[in-house]
C-alpha cells in the first residue's frame with residue numbers, strides 16, 4: 066500500500082483539480098462523506114449509542130471535510146453540533162460553501178474564542194459522559210509549526226473529554242511527515258485519511274494518536290495514484306508472498322542457497338546459535354557457522370543441523386588470523402552474515418573490517434558487524450557489492466556519528482540518509498522497522514510487538530534475512546521478507562505466550578507457523 070508525504074498528497078489534490086478537472090469541492094464531498102460513514106459505522110458497532118456528534122472544525126479544508134461530514138450525519142439522523150475556534154470571516158472557498166449549507170440547515174455552529182466559552186463546551190461534553198462521537202477536523206496536511214495558544218487549549222479539551230473520537234485525515238497536531246507531536250495533538254480512536262496513507266500515521270508516536278486507520282477513496286483519478294512515485298510502501302502479506310518463487314518438487318539444497326554466518330564469542334554463543342537456526346528455519350539449503358575455534362565444542366552440542374567452521378581466536382573472540390580461512394570459505398557460499406555476538410574486541414573488529422572489505426559475496430551486517438565500522442564509516446561507504454545492514458537506532462547513531470534520540474525522532478529521514486550515504490540496503494530496527502535501499506521508497510513493516518524488544522531478537526532477524534538473500538539474491542526483497550515474517554512470528558509467539566515473557570527463542574520456534582500462515 067502506497068504511503069505519501071503530506072506535500073505529495075497536496076500535490077496530487079492539485080493535479081486532480083487542475084489536470085483532471087475534478088472540482089475541489091467534489092474531493093471534499095467524498096472526504097466528508099467517508100468520515101460520516103466511519104462515524105455511522107462506529108455507532109452501528111455501539112462505540113457510542115446516543116446519535117450525538119460534536120465536530121471541531123478549523124478554518125482550512127480539513128474543517129471543510131468536517132462541515133461535509135456534519136451534513137451527512139444530520140441526514141442520517143444524528144444530532145450535530147459544531148465548534149469553530151475561528152472567526153467566520155477567516156473561512157473561505159469550498160469550506161465556506163459547505164459552512165453556508167449548514168447555516169441553511171440550522172446546524173448549531175459555535176465560534177469559540179474565550180476561555181469561558183471553552184469551559185462551557187467542556188462542561189457540556191462532560192455531561193454526556195462520553196456517550197457521543199467527536200470529530201477532529203481542526204488541522205490536516207496544512208498544519209505548519211507547533212500548535213499554540215487557543216488551538217492548544219481546544220486540543221487539550223478534546224483529549225480531556227471522553228467520547229469516540231474520529232480524526233479527519235490526520236490527528237490535529239501530528240506531523241504527517243514524521244509522526245511527531247507538534248506542541249499538542251488529538252488522541253483519536255480512529256483516523257479516516259484521504260486518498261493515501263501518510264508516514265505520520267504509521268510512525269510512532271503518531272500511530273498511537275491515530276488509532277485505527279482507514280484510507281478513504283475521495284475520487285482521486287486512478288491514473289494519478291498509479292503514476293505517483295510514493296515515498297513509502299506499507300508492507301503486507303501479498304507483497305511478501307510475491308517475493309518467493311515456486312520451486313520444483315525435485316529441488317536440491319543448492320537451489321535454496323548456502324549461508325555462511327560469522328558470529329559468536331565467549332559468553333555470546335547464544336546469539337550465533339539463534340542466528341544460524343533462524344537461517345536454517347527460513348529455508349536456507351546449507352548453513353555454516355564460523356565460530357571461535359576454542360568454543361567449537363559448545364556449538365557441536367548446541368546445533369545439530371548447522372555445520373561449524375572453527376576460526377582462530379584469542380580468548381574466545383575471533384581474531385585477525387582467521388581472515389584467510391574465512392575469506393576462502395566465503396567463496397563457496399551465496400551469502401555471508403557477519404555480526405551476532407562477535408564482541409567489540411579490537412582484534413575482532415579488525416578482522417571484521419578486513420573480511421567485509423575483501424569479501425566478494427553479498428553481505429548481511431548486524432550488531433558488532435556494524436559497530437566495527439563506527440570509526441571507519443568511509444570503509445563501508447567505499448565497499449562495492451550488495452550489503453544489507455540491520456542497525457537499531459543506537460548502532461545507526463554510532464555509524465552516523467550522532468545520538469540515538471536523533472535517530473529515533475527522525476527514523477524516516479535517517480533511514481533515507483543511511484541508505485544514500487552507505488549505498489546499501491538499510492534495515493532500521495525498532496517499533497515500525499523501516500527498510501530502504503538507495504533507489505527504493507521506504508518500506509514500513511506493520512508486524513511485530515513490544516515483546517520482541519528482547520535480547521537475541523535481532524540475531525534471529527539476521528539469520529532470516531541471510532537465508533532469504535541466499536534464495537532470491539535481491540537485498541531489498543530479502544530484507545522486507547525477513548522483517549515482515551520475523552514480526553509475524555513474534556506476533557504468533559505473543560498470541561501463545563503473551564508479550565511479557567516473550568524471548569527470542571519463541572520467535573524462532575514460531576517461524577514454521579508464520580511461514581504456514583503466509584503460504
Ligand SMILES: NC(=O)C1=CN([C@@H]2O[C@H](COP(=O)(O)OP(=O)(O)OC[C@H]3O[C@@H](n4cnc5c(N)ncnc54)[C@H](O)[C@@H]3O)[C@@H](O)[C@H]2O)[C@H](O)CC1
Pocket residue numbers: 075078079089092093096123124125126127128130203204205206207208209210211212213216233234235259283
Ligand atoms: N482539495 C483539497 O486540497 C482537499 C483537501 N482535503 C482536506 O484538506 C486538508 C488540507 O487543507 P488545508 O486547507 O490545506 O489545510 P488545513 O485544513 O490542514 O489547515 C490549514 C489552516 O490552518 C492554518 N494553520 C496551519 N498551521 C497552523 C498552526 N500551527 N496554528 C494555527 N493555524 C495554523 C493555516 O494557515 C490554514 O489556514 C487535508 O488534510 C484534507 O483533510 C480534502 O480531503 C479534499 C481534498
Ligand SMILES: [K+]
Pocket residue numbers: 127201202203204205232233234235236237
Ligand atoms: K484532523
